[in-house]
Amino acid sequence: VLLYSDVKYLSIYLSIYLSIYLSIYLSIYLSIYLSIYLCETFFKTYQILPKAVFIYYFLGGGVTSWSLVVSMRYLQ
Secondary structure, three states, X not given: OOOHHHHHHHHHHHHXXXXXXXXXXXXXXXXXXXXXXXXXXXXXXXXXXXXXXXXHHHHHHHHHHHHHHHXXXXXX
């Protein structure tokens, strides 16, 4: 049986986790979208596009996801 304190703790934990996840997801999505937009408008070529997506995804997404995993491990 779930107590009121457990429900309150779970809701706080879930809200924090969802806010962190949504902010990371939105930042990665916006950076990829901005790199695509910049490559299309200023360079008029698709040669820079894979490099930009690669750099944004593996540096930004990799570091943020690993730090999120580590923080979730320590919070438990």
